Amino acid sequence: MANTTTWTGSDSYLCDPELAQAFHMSRVLGMPLLIEGEPGTGKTELPIQFAKDLSLDLFVYPVGSKSTVEQFVAKFDHVKYLRDSQIEVLNAQREEKGLDTKLSTGGRHTENLDDYVMLGPGAKAYTNINSVLLIDEIDKAPREFPNDLLYALSHRKFVLPESGREVEVSEDDMPAIVITSNREQELPTAFKGRCIYHYISFPEPELMKEIVGKHFSNIEEELVQRCIQLFYQFRQLGLERAPSTRELLNWLKYLRNFEVDEALAKIESREGLGVLIKTQSDMIRVKRNSY
Amino acid sequence: MFQSLPHHFREHDLVADVRTLLQLKRAMQKGLVNTLGDIYVVLKGLVTTDPADFGPFTAAFYSYFLDVDIKRGEKLDNAILRSEAFKNWKEELLKDQDDLEVPDVRELVDRFLDEIHLTTFDIQKIVDGAEILKQDDPDMADTNPQQESDGARTIDRAADYREVDLEELLERLERVAKQQKGMHEGGDHWIGTGGRSPYGHGGAAMGGVRVGGGGGGKMARRVVGDPMYYPVDTKSILKDDNIDAALATLKGIEDETAEVLLDVPKTIKEGLKQGGIFLPYEKEKIDHKVQVILMIDNGGYSMHPYIKSVTKLFSKMKTRFAHDLKTYYFHNTIYGGAYSDVRRRDFVPVDKIIADDKNYSVFVIGDADMAPYELDYSSLGNWQKIKKHFPRIAWMNPLQARYWAGSNTVQTLRQIFPMYPLTPDGIEKAVIRMNRKRKFHKKN
Numbered sequence: 259m260a261n262t263t264t265w266t267g268s269d270s271y272l273c274d275p276e277l278a279q280a281f282h283m284s285r286v287l288g289m290p291l292l293i294e295g296e297p298g299t300g301k302t303e304l305p306i307q308f309a310k311d312l313s314l315d316l317f318v319y320p321v322g323s324k325s326t327v328e329q330f331v332a333k334f335d336h337v338k339y340l341r342d343s344q345i346e347v348l349n350a351q352r353e354e355k356g357l358d359t360k361l362s363t364g365g366r367h368t369e370n371l372d373d374y375v376m377l378g379p380g381a382k383a384y385t386n387i388n389s390v391l392l393i394d395e396i397d398k399a400p401r402e403f404p405n406d407l408l409y410a411l412s413h414r415k416f417v418l419p420e421s422g423r424e425v426e427v428s429e430d431d432m433p434a435i436v437i438t439s440n441r442e443q444e445l446p447t448a449f450k451g452r453c454i455y456h457y458i459s460f461p462e463p464e465l466m467k468e469i470v471g472k473h474f475s476n477i478e479e480e481l482v483q484r485c486i487q488l489f490y491q492f493r494q495l496g497l498e499r500a501p502s503t504r505e506l507l508n509w510l511k512y513l514r515n516f517e518v519d520e521a522l523a524k525i526e527s528r529e530g531l532g533v534l535i536k537t538q539s540d541m542i543r544v545k546r547n548s549y
Numbered sequence: 550m551f552q553s554l555p556h557h558f559r560e561h562d563l564v565a566d567v568r569t570l571l572q573l574k575r576a577m578q579k580g581l582v583n584t585l586g587d588i589y590v591v592l593k594g595l596v597t598t599d600p601a602d603f604g605p606f607t608a609a610f611y612s613y614f615l616d617v618d619i620k621r622g623e624k625l626d627n628a629i630l631r632s633e634a635f636k637n638w639k640e641e642l643l644k645d646q647d648d649l650e651v652p653d654v655r656e657l658v659d660r661f662l663d664e665i666h667l668t669t670f671d672i673q674k675i676v677d678g679a680e681i682l683k684q685d686d687p688d689m690a691d692t693n694p695q696q697e698s699d700g701a702r703t704i705d706r707a708a709d710y711r712e713v714d715l716e717e718l719l720e721r722l723e724r725v726a727k728q729q730k731g732m733h734e735g736g737d738h739w740i741g742t743g744g745r746s747p748y749g750h751g752g753a754a755m756g757g758v759r760v761g762g763g764g765g766g767k768m769a770r771r772v773v774g775d776p777m778y779y780p781v782d783t784k785s786i787l788k789d790d791n792i793d794a795a796l797a798t799l800k801g802i803e804d805e806t807a808e809v810l811l812d813v814p815k816t817i818k819e820g821l822k823q824g825g826i827f828l829p830y831e832k833e834k835i836d837h838k839v840q841v842i843l844m845i846d847n848g849g850y851s852m853h854p855y856i857k858s859v860t861k862l863f864s865k866m867k868t869r870f871a872h873d874l875k876t877y878y879f880h881n882t883i884y885g886g887a888y889s890d891v892r893r894r895d896f897v898p899v900d901k902i903i904a905d906d907k908n909y910s911v912f913v914i915g916d917a918d919m920a921p922y923e924l925d926y927s928s929l930g931n932w933q934k935i936k937k938h939f940p941r942i943a944w945m946n947p948l949q950a951r952y953w954a955g956s957n958t959v960q961t962l963r964q965i966f967p968m969y970p971l972t973p974d975g976i977e978k979a980v981i982r983m984n985r986k987r988k989f990h991k992k993n
Contacts, residue, residue, distance in 0.1 A: 264673065279668065280590070283576065287576060289572075337813075337817075455599075
């Protein structure tokens with residue numbers, strides 16, 4: 259039985275109530291949770307922290323422009339298969355010539371096709387009851403990828419290549435599946451229909467303070483206050499690339515290396531903003547606007 | 550059970566069908582639904598597929614379950630204030646507390662929202678919170694009057710259905726949904742703190758427990774997705790994020806190149822069949838590419854109101870088809886050619902435009918509205934030439950479709966080009982047609 263208790267975050271991860279509800283719902287219903295939202299809002303962190311907190315097995319599939327369902331489910335290792343079959347021929351020849359020593363195939367048998375099927379993260383998660391599966395940045399995938407995934411997600415079943423073995427999981431044992439997307443391309447409607455959809459909205463300043471608190475246990479209140487204030491100010495400038503939570507945290511990480519006074523002075527003189535602002539024209543706007 | 554729900558949600562341009570109902574039912578069986586707030590959360594996860602859906606979804610939800618109809622452009626608060634459900638709820642509330650002065654309207658709406666969006670999750674929090682309070686200091690709840698003035702939310706009788714069995718709950722939900730539509734008997738409705746209201750259930754155990762923070766309708770408003778809770782017009786002229794959606798439907802042209810690759814799996818398989826004699830098998834490398842030509846009417850006053858949406862589309866196209874995008878500019882219509890620069894200085898004759906590969910997808914963007922004499926015989930001839938060369942072509946018109954009939958030149962150009970409004974919907978239709986054309990084109 260998969261874990262279906264409500265999870266509201268851990269010591270190092272703050273999960274806002276709506277996300278916690280959506281995540282809970284997806285696990286109870288055995289449906290994947292599709293998370294969209296601005297970069298740096300902790301989409302990928304959710305399953306990682308969840309698995310860590312409850313010490314569950316985590317399987318990650320980072321999606322790229324060349325991703326195929328084959329990599330995600332399972333691949334047939336043709337080269338190993340070839341090697342082993344050649345070894346069998348060799349061994350037969352050696353036997354004919356009266357040699358005892360045999361070459362090893364590492365316990366694999368060419369008759370047993372299953373030995374050559376390399377399970378991908380998808381199939382691994384399905385065979386590991388009560389695990390967590392993260393499909394990261396699905397929007398980077400080629401267009402067919404989400405559609406190819408549909409079958410597996412809605413039927414809870416994979417068919418392994420060549421061997422034809424089926425990997426099936428019951429509704430109750432479904433791993434917690436989290437799919438993240440940065441909305442670089444729109445996903446097919448049918449695909450979204452199979453998922454619980456959640457959009458992470460950008461955290462409010464108060465929540466942001468809590469998030470910062472989770473990451474840095476002892477940090478000067480004054481520094482955090484000033485940084486967050488400026489951070490939201492920058493975000494409102496309508497920059498080409500608005501700074502995200504991740505960048506705020508990096509900024510604080512950098513400033514923490516200094517004495518408070520020194521750090522505050524650095525902030526006021528707009529030093530070290532490169533960690534926050536990522537394009538030249540944005541930097542000019544920030545420097546011009548933020549006094 | 551809720552048979553009319555999919556239909557109702559579809560009317561708000563949302564995707565809902567029988568599967569939605571089945572999933573909702575499954576969620577109920579699994580104990581996910583105990584309050585109206587839960588239904589909101591569950592349905593939202595099931596029905597919405599985009600942040601742009603949140604507005605319509607909230608509108609559909611309020612009108613279906615509470616008979617609160619949000620008019621176009623109206624704010625949720627105002628719609629609630631107009632509604633019968635709110636009036637009844639207010640009456641009930643004030644009946645119970647007639648010794649108190651009437652709270653501010655705004656505050657009432659906040660409380661109304663809080664009650665609607667109260668979820669099992671919140672109740673759990675209240676219960677947990679109560680336990681923590683008890684452990685910490687049994688008297689704290691009574692001896693800390695400051696907290697009360699803090700705007701902390703008090704729920705007299707929490708909306709908890711956990712004690713009600715499923716059958717009864719379903720029945721009740723249905724009855725209430727119907728009742729909200731028809732007669733409005735005082736008290737016997739969804740929201741209310743009093744008597745016959747479903748919210749009276751299981752309250753005793755949680756009486757007087759305070760919810761820390763998030764009071765004053767704030768939590769509910771966050772759930773509703775402020776500032777996205779105004780109904781969004783999905784047929785609106787292109788905005789930043791829905792352009793992507795529309796363009797994503799533009800499918801690549803399968804290009805079989807001369808490059809050949811070794812087909813490893815086949816080579817090995819066949820080799821094994823041959824008893825270990827491996828003959829190389831080859832396969833052609835297939836590439837996908839999308840080539841786009843944009844022709845933009847960037848002149849004159851008539852196009853002025855649409856500049857923003859057109860440039861937005863243009864920049865999206867530019868990032869998406871960085872290598873295979875060609876752009877031409879013209880004013881109202883073309884005479885012998887178009888220009889390759891924004892200021893319309895570098896003239897490119899039509900013959901040169903159509904020298905390009907006919908696999909290009911061509912989008913002409915313009916309002917097609919001009920003085921009839923401007924669209925003369927030679928200009929029409931040029932358009933026809935372009936249309937003939939590029940089978941995958943569409944005219945995207947930022948002018949709203951209902952005004953098309955009022956312009957002669959629009960009518961004329963429509964006879965040459967398939968014309969679509971410059972909306973996500975329109976782009977998608979144009980692209981679907983282009984993709985169809987390609988197959989046809991390939992066969993010949």
